[in-house]
Amino acid sequence: MGSSASTVIIVEFADYQCPACQAMNHELHELRSRYPGRVALIYRHVPITSIHPYAWAAAIAAECAGAQGAFEPYSDLLFASQDSIGAISWLRFAREARVPDEPHFESCIKSRQYNSRVETDARAAQDLKIEGTPTLVINGWLFPQMPTPAELDSIVRSSIARESDSTHSKDT
Amino acid sequence: MSKPLESGARNTRATRARLRVMSTIQQGCGVASVLVLAVICPIAVAAPLCSASAQSGSRLADSAVARQLGDLEAADRAKRSATLGQGSSGFPTANGASQSGARSLDSANAVAVDRIIAAYGVPRISHVGQPAAEFAWRVILASPNPDLQRRVLALSVGLPRADLPVDELAQLTDQILVREGHAQRYGTQFVLIGDRLYTSPIEDLSHLDERRKLAGLSPMLVYVEKLRSTSPVPIVWPPRQESN
Helix, strand or coil: CCCCCCCEEEEEEECCCCHHHHHHHHHHHHHHHHCCCCEEEEEEECCCCCCCCCHHHHHHHHHHHHCCCCHHHHHHHHHHCHHHECCECHHHHHHHCCCCCHHHHHHHHHHCCCHHHHHHHHHHHHHCCCCEECEEEECCEEECCCCCHHHHHHHHHHHHHHHHHHHHHHHC | CECCCCCHHHCCHHHHHHHHHHHHHCCCEECCCCECCCCCCCCCCCHHHHCHHHHCCCHHHHHHHHHHHHHHHHHHHHHHHHHHCCCCCCCCCCCHHHHHHHHHHHHHHHHHHHHHHHHHCCCCHHHHCHHHHHHHHHHHHHCCCHHHHHHHHHHCCCCCHHHCCHHHHHHHHHHHHHHCCCCECCCCCEEEECCEEEECCECCHHHHHHHHHHCCCCCHHHHHHHHHCCCCCCEECCCCCCCC
16 A cells, blocks of 8 residues: 555554554554655554454455455455454445455455465564564564554654655765 | 563663553554563663664664664674684685684674664665665574574565665575475575585576566576676586476
């Protein structure tokens, strides 16, 4: 989500049934709208199935929506309707998120073709010894605890300033 | 269950302030059903790198890290040339005693770079400069700690390729794949069989150069020719087709 040429690359390790991830999703949206084009978000799945029974399936569903270019609306909808996860179908979420090809979406979910992607993300979380969600990696730096909204803002501002300085020194 | 705060130097005013904020808005979900409340700041890293202002990744932190890496490289070169007859980190040595000394240096360097990464993140070319970034990545490649290597690879996801040393990134990717019993992706890993070097198995060989190009690497033949110019043993390329 966002351009890979953005100044700030945020990798978020999250779980769709995690309330703190819902709050972080909102926070990251705010951040991206404050700094349009400067913040890219990469979502990585860490479904904590021991306490969130639908989190893995939600991750697969989001990837299937992503296969049709609708990852972000689907992902946002899952967070926004977190209480309904498990109560309403993935297809209904897909309709609301305007996933274009519903039959294809359904067959994607059944095939579990994105299982390995979720496994890869979960493995990366293990490699990073992530102990909870959400966890952020910002510009290649793992934040073992969640940055506050003010810190997030400060990180983006200083990254933009650093980039401007760097561009300026190259120009002169 | 909360993870207890580390005592002593870690329990700073900034830490307490952060905890207050976290306790009000941040109740993360524990991977192992454990709520994480501890603020971790590596003991061996200078305090400014662990403060909230350092979390903003200021230019001062960049230059401090560049300096640390530069100092580390200078010390590494001095030790290798004085005791091992080597010029730089991560290259093999001829005899057993030297190998043991090199391994010990590799381990010490890896510990230092690991601390930097924990407090600062993956060293990027635009932040610490090409020589420092390349040195850090060579240390990671030579590290005997596979956890560190996997961690660095995971942290590098999403970062602009142009901001990372492409050769070292490809080597690290392949090194991990091969160690875990998979085919390598970029053709950077070789195995000595008899008196010749052969590439370890490569995935989807027919598209190797496409992958290498996407990763910012030279074509495989150019890479092999470059290696041949310095290799003490013949390098077999292209790989022989296996007959069944």
